[in-house]
Amino acid sequence: IYFADLVSKSAQYCYTDKKDPVGLMLLSEVSLGEMYELKKAT
Numbered sequence: 001i002y003f004a005d006l007v008s009k010s011a012q013y014c015y016t017d018k019k020d021p022v023g024l025m026l027l028s029e030v031s032l033g034e035m036y037e038l039k040k041a042t
Contacts (some may be wrong), residue, residue: 003030 004010007027013021 003028003032 002010002013007025010025012027016023
């Protein structure tokens with residue numbers, strides 16, 4: 001399960017191919033507390 005604040009970011013994880021051309025995305029509201037924002041890549 002992947003959660004993001006942008007639907008376009010989450011859409012990158014919905015894989016489809018010729019054998020299975022259907023991708024699913026569940027739109028949810030998730031509350032996990034304060035967001036930890038990174039200022040640079042680790």
